[in-house]
Amino acid sequence: MSKVYVIAQFKAKPGKEQQLFEVLKALEPDSRAEEGCLQYILTRQIDHPSATRSDYTILFNEVWADAASWSAHGERQAIRDFFAQQVVDANGLVADAQVTAYTDEGFC
Template sequence: MSGPVSAPLDVVATIEVRPGRADAVVEIVTQHLETIRAEEGCLRYDLYRVRRDDDTLVMVEQWATKDALRAHGEADHFRAMSAQLAGELAAAPVVRVLEPAVRFAT
């Protein structure tokens, strides 16, 4: 008998950029999207702009397992992207791993 099946992990990262640097951050992330989206267990990795707040971006992610999310954070290409982003950010990203309070049937 196999163990319990875990639901995918939903992750939201709020990214505050230095004033006027959102386009540079989008460009850096775009350079790495194909590689990140090809990672085992990556179900979603999308970057959004916040309306009426030019200096805030939000990354919405979904990972198949905790191990996939952990591997993403340890991947060389993710570390390289993070290093490129470091000078563009006003603060460290606020990363939240979500768990559903209510699930809706689809």
């Protein structure tokens, strides 16, 4: 089985970036303890001459042992609640979110 590399990017609503960062930061400890979690790091965008800027200024950089582990993570109540309350709900802190998954397997 191949590892799954996930980038979960969040665009905060105006004036809500710090609050969103704190809400997401609270998800780290339990997520890191999940079976199959190899890396789960919350990061913020920085200015750097070698980088372009994005409206998605907060992101999780995740590595999972396999697709089943990542799927189980998405089914956890805390993760489901976050997306329901902060992404889907019009009163949430997130203006938009993008979650992408990758593998290191080559093409045959």
